[in-house]
Amino acid sequence: MxxxxxxxxxxxxxxxxxxxxxxxxxxxxxxxxxxTGTTPWTGFNSQVIVSDDLTSSTAGNVNxxxxxxxxxxxxxxxxxxxxxxxxxxxxxxxxxxxxxxVKDNANLGTNLTFNDTNDGLVLNTTPDVWNTNATxxxxxxxxxxxxxxxxxKATGNRPLRIDNVSITLDATASLxxxxxFKFNVHPNPAKDYINLSASKNIDKIEIYNIVGQQVERMNLxxxxxxxxxxxxxxxxxxxxxxxEDAVGSYKFVKQ
Numbered sequence: 001m002x003x004x005x006x007x008x009x010x011x012x013x014x015x016x017x018x019x020x021x022x023x024x025x026x027x028x029x030x031x032x033x034x035x036t037g038t039t040p041w042t043g044f045n046s047q048v049i050v051s052d053d054l055t056s057s058t059a060g061n062v063n064x065x066x067x068x069x070x071x072x073x074x075x076x077x078x079x080x081x082x083x084x085x086x087x088x089x090x091x092x093x094x095x096x097x098x099x100x101x102v103k104d105n106a107n108l109g110t111n112l113t114f115n116d117t118n119d120g121l122v123l124n125t126t127p128d129v130w131n132t133n134a135t136x137x138x139x140x141x142x143x144x145x146x147x148x149x150x151x152x153k154a155t156g157n158r159p160l161r162i163d164n165v166s167i168t169l170d171a172t173a174s175l176x177x178x179x180x181f182k183f184n185v186h187p188n189p190a191k192d193y194i195n196l197s198a199s200k201n202i203d204k205i206e207i208y209n210i211v212g213q214q215v216e217r218m219n220l221x222x223x224x225x226x227x228x229x230x231x232x233x234x235x236x237x238x239x240x241x242x243x244e245d246a247v248g249s250y251k252f253v254k255q
Contacts, residue, residue: 021073021081022149025165027058034060034069043068043151051088051161059163060151064094068152072105073167075147076208078240078247080139080170083149087134090159091127098123098153098160102138105146112147114138127158137170169238178241178248185239189253192230196241198223203242209235229254 023040024030027048030038034046041048041060045067051059060069075081089096101120104110111118114136124131140147151162181198188194196202201223207216215232229237232254239250 020166020168021075022071022165022167025085026163027060041069041071043070049161051163057163059088059161060165062098062151062153062160062162064092064159065157066153066155068150069162070148070150070152071165072146072148074145074213075140076169076214076238076240077140077142077144079238079249080137081167082135082137082170083165083167084133084135085165086130086132086163087123088130088161089125089127090161092158094158095156096123096125096127097157098151100134101150101152103148103150104144105148106144108148112138112141112144123160132164177246178243181243181246183241183243183248185241185250185252189255190229191255192228193226194229194239194252196220196225196227198241198243200243203244205242206240207232208238208240 027041030041031048032038034041034043034048036042036044043062045063045065046069047061047063048058049061051057051061062069083102085100099120099122102112102114104112111120115121121134121136123134149165149167151160153160178198181200183198183202184196186195196205202220202225204217204219205227206214207229208214215237216227216229218227234254236251236253239252241248241250
């Protein structure tokens with residue numbers, strides 16, 4: 001029975017940490033105009049439409065000329081996220097230029113770096129073709145807790161359809177950066193305590209819930225430490241550990 005419970009817990013972790021942090025990424029819930037007074041998608045000169053392709057599905061649309069669609073997402077600093085979306089230009093008179101950017105929502109003058117640049121992702125300019133699975137990953141810098149995923153184009157550009165937008169935690173960004181220190185965490189699932197060990201001092205740890213809220217932060221400065229998690233609600237958490245200049249993430253279930 002314990003083995004079955006543990007396998008179920010691992011399955012829950014895999015599903016939950018593949019969860020899309022974007023609300024209504026398929027534009028099936030929000031209807032009508034998208035503007036500064038709407039949620040979860042905000043922007044200007046935009047709306048939800050039935051896309052003019054063979055599937056006749058709903059999509060976000062940034063109208064002819066200047067416009068934008070964006071959403072604000074809670075994230076965990078130091079964690080890596082994967083962004084995916086589909087897009088399609090509508091042909092006609094005008095240009096096909098848009099750069100997708102991710103901004104620190106607390107400092108909109110700051111573009112976050114991904115793909116080794118802070119200039120964002122430049123979209124393909126071919127019209128009337130759905131570009132599927134456009135993707136990039138980004139690691140959240142220290143101090144950033146909310147990001148703005150922004151689709152913006154300047155005046156003189158054609159309408160752009162956007163669909164199937166997702167932001168998920170990168171499950172591959174785990175403990176590899178701490179492997180050199182023989183970092184270990186057990187048990188998983190945990191009930192009252194988790195035990196941490198490493199060959200060098202663990203400087204500090206942070207624990208985040210599934211929606212990216214920090215629920216615990218501790219300075220350890222120890223190679224072995226038992227951490228009390230008994231007060232945490234049942235669910236899935238992300239533990240971040242810092243050793244020297246390395247950072248690792250570890251998913252665990254609190255029973």
